[in-house]
Amino acid sequence: MDHSSVRASTAGPETGQLHVVLVLSAGSGGIGVHVRSLAQGLTAHGVKVTVCAPADSDALFGFSRTGAVFHPVEITATSGARSDATAIGELRRAFTSAGVVHAHGLRAGLLSDLALRTAGRLPGLRPETPLVVTFHHALLATGLERRLQRLMERRVARSADLVLGASSDLVARARELGATDARLGPVAAPPQAAGGLDRAAARAAVLPDEPDRPLVLAVGRLVPHKGFGLLLDATRELTGAPGPLVLLAGDGPQAAELRERVAAERLPVRLLGHRTDVPDLLAAADLVVISSRWEARSLVAQEALRAGVPLVVTAVGGIPELVGDAAVLVPAGDPAALARAVDGLLADPVRRAALAEAGPVQAETWPDEAATVAQVLSTYDELVQRA
Known part of the structure; x- marks a missing residue:
């Protein structure tokens, strides 16, 4: 697919680039590896990438070494009125001129949606910016925490323009919750570096x-x-x-x-x-x-x-x-x-x-990093054209 026309039509006349903002929360081990892979692959395709994540995650995953802009946002693993308000404000700033916002996980998806819904507070931030949310995990909490998480899960599934599930059961769950568009989005493992020992x-x-x-x-x-x-x-x-x-x-x-x-x-x-x-x-x-x-x-x-x-x-x-x-x-x-x-x-x-x-x-049957990036970029193009 030729992505150049989409970039030129959605990023403004100054840059001619599609601007994608990737968002993740604290405590995201495997998610951080996946987002780093996406950031590296997207920048190699000429996409402008901003990664929003807690400040210490850049040292752990090396987002800024991929060619992406790293924007620290303290998205905590659990909700807090003050911390959430601060995070939403930072996300609004990061989303300025974004062509697509792609959040990874429920907390990142919820706060990204709230930031976009209050888009009118900053120039250059458009409420119609497509929101993609990748579901990486099933909900395994119990009791009150489980009920709260299910409410958040339903809200995010219905708010996102597209939900990607890392496995088929997550796609089925998103559809059950009322997602308007839910698809499989496999997470490729980056090639493992060779060990130094036999x-x-x-x-x-x-x-x-x-x-x-x-x-x-x-x-x-x-x-x-x-x-x-x-x-x-x-x-x-x-x-x-x-x-x-x-x-x-x-x-x-x-x-x-x-x-x-x-x-x-x-x-x-x-x-x-x-x-x-x-x-x-x-x-x-x-x-x-x-x-x-x-x-x-x-x-x-x-x-x-x-x-x-x-x-x-x-x-x-x-x-x-x-x-x-x-x-x-x-x-x-x-x-x-x-x-x-x-x-x-x-x-x-x-x-x-x-x-x-x-x-x-x-x-050999799994999609590699290149195929995963190409699939994600194709969905971005589709959403941008639809918007």
Whole structure:
């Protein structure tokens, strides 16, 4: 598709560029990686990009190094009258001359919608600017928090000109909530940097005194929906000999709780904290485990399959369509089933070898970053022309 005519018709005579503002909130790990990928790809297509996110996220994800303008906006993970008002004011300023606003997640979508609805307060800010919202996560809260989130979810779904779901179940949910236009918008995992160690060296770095001990790797932010508590439950039921060591790489609010459990119950788990050497950890691992209560297009699953590391993963959200037959699927919330799958795979080198070969083949079926950016840019063009 030729995007030049759309850019010239929507960005004003001064620049001839389409201006896209990408918005995300605090605590957005995988979302931040995706937004960085979009920012880099869009700027390469000649699009002017502004990224609105909490100030510390630029150091973490490197948005400003993509060629995008970084506009710090403190969009907190939870609502607060004063903080929300400040964020909406900053978003209004960032949205000036925007051709499209693309928010990632419910909080970012809600505040972006409120900023656009009060567009008349600043010159150059148009209330008809198309709003795209990507749903990255299912709502897993309970009680009053769940009810409040569902109200926000409905408001955002109905306000957005387009809702993109990172998995098919999120698209169905948006339609159920009354979205006028909801489509699948897969999130591609950026290519994983090559590790600096081969398998022998990577294993020696982790287990210098136990070269034959199986290694099971789990990676992710230590938050409840990742199900790491269930993974600890499963380690108590592992029966293989020698028993595997579970490496848990990541940080987050559950870190202290999980560390206390590991120590109190003497579990075969080592918490590694935040790591930047995931490729080396993958090289060392005999298999990767994902125990989440829900995932859309898990970056860890994509990294494991691309690296040819056997994967055991809960059959939730978009995982089955993502991994196909290239991973072992287990029911969510069942530590015994998870333990049996891990034991069975560690005891079956032939099956592990077959999965190691199937992973990269399955990865070839996924859209890459270039295809993802092209798809998103095409939707921007469509929305701008419609507006």
